[in-house]
Amino acid sequence: MLEIKNLQVRLQDEDKQILKGLDLTVEAGKVHAIMGPNGSGKSTMSYVLAGRDGYEVTGGSATLDGRDLLEMEPEERAAAGLFLAFQYPVEIPGVGNMTFLRTALNAQRKARGEEEISAGDFLKLVREKAKTLKIDADMLKRPVNMGFSGGEKKRNEILQMAVLEPTMCILDETDSGLDVDAMKLVADGVNALRDAGRAFLVITHYQRLLDHIQPDVVHIMAAGRIVKTGGPELALEVEKEGYSDILGETA
């Protein structure tokens, strides 16, 4: 599904190489986790895949279902099935959460040549998804992420994912700033979306999220590359030993 080959990226404004030949393949139906120390390039990877400005791809490729992601505008990537749950979801005053969600869903449908969803069907869909994430009517009515707690913002990201039904979901440190209960809610939301046609890439510092979202494959990223790949046991190893031992091994 997602295929990254020898991806090399540097920051546009400063002469700094962040990704230095990243290789990663995520198959449909699988959950991959990426762990790694600060500054290893995890967030850069997620932003480059989603199409944020400020990065220059100096080499390599990234495709989603064989389509060149790097050639597409951010909105085209979304319509193609890519979703990035932000580490820091953005507050947008004056734009209602529902308006935002409906605009996004209909824009994606339009881009795919599908019909717009009716107001009634949309309301039903959102209410149903919101309920399982314990997002109440008041949160739906409020402006996007305004006055939301850290946990509410992350749940709102998962709600967007549930409504938009992307095929490739990237979660960028979705566990940061969450207490145990909030993390469980978020994990339940993600697990409910697991299916044979959908893949996940879970970026995290800590093993604890992976207790709730069981990964199929775990990668360790350092200095802009994947340095080690293994099963769920690799995450436990990181938790026990820290990164230095593992990185020492591979150096």
Next chain:
Amino acid sequence: MAAPKRNMAARVEATEARIAALDAPKGGFTAPARAAALARLAEMGLPTRRDEYWRWTDPSAFNAPRPQGGAAFRVDRPIFEGRDKVRLVFVDGVFDAEASDDPALAGVEIARLAEADRADIHWAKALYGALEGEGHTPVERPFAALNTAAATDGVLLRVTGKAEKPLHISYRQSSETADVVLHHVIRLEPGADLTVLETGTPGARSNVVTEVDLAEGARLHHLRPQGRALERQMITHLFARIAEGAMLKSFTLTANGRMTRNEAVLRIAGDGAVAHIAGVALGDGADGPYHHDDTIFIDHGAVGCESRQVFKKVLKNGGQGIFQGKILVRPGAQKTDGYQISQSLLLDEDSQFLAKPELEIYADDVQCSHGSTTGAIDETALFYLRSRGVPKEDATALLVLSFVADAIAEIEDEGLAEDIVARIEGWLARRKH
């Protein structure tokens, strides 16, 4: 009153030429007020760009004895069309009875200035030109005096109860040279309640004065979408006196327009009174020159009053926005709550926003704040929206709506606010690449 003016000879000459070209109505109850206003105008003289409050806005379009022609905007879909209201239509500043509703609204006495002015006695006699006459502070407003002297028509409203529906003053332009001078007087008796909708652009050149006198506990909502005329050359003045416990809320939407200046002088005269004034301006220089100016003076002269100024300007392709806003808190006006914010969203690097916020406070127990910002579209928010599949142009439009939301929130009636938002959405949709 003012410092000695520079370049007096040229000013006197321009003023005399302007006055000579006026065709002011004669006789009637307004005659003394018109004569006094004419004397005021002659004394003040027309403004020049050297005058403090005209430094950023060129008055020449308003100074010229005859207007520069301007094409009328063809209105395809009038705003507030579906709302229940009593509509009074003025075409090129002339009342159009055919196009208007029967001017009957329970609790509201409705008269036309041009008709009422045939009599010597009228309730509006004590008000016509009175608030304008007191409103030449902190600066002179010669075009308001000119208006009082020369207005050919207008609406006189006296409200005694709660009006069951809004009164709608609808302007239409048909002639490319119409030079329109309209003067409205609105008096709300104690506890009265009215919503006034004022829509469109009256003429090629327009000068509109509205004098509002709110008695104790009265409430006036004023909603003014000024149309979409690209060639608009319009100056308006809103003079209000607000008595104890009364409330004025005024909102203006200005889309397009070569030269629009909206002045307001709101005098808070009774304890516990409330004055809110807000505006959204939308200008795209690609359509032609855009210049929009809000010049506001809020005068707190009583205890425990609240004022809010919320002005938002969205500018692109060389559009120009001006904000000059002053709050005066007089001695003894304790517990004043005064707030002022003026912000611009510049959609490119060619546009310009100039702001002059002023506070002058002579009471010690007050809460006054003001702020002014200029910014571009927030790139992080834009990326967030696009990453959810919203195309760039639509995402930009959503962020513009987000930017103006605080000003829209000043409109109390949800349905009317929706109509205003729909106008803004339409304006943005027509400007997608």
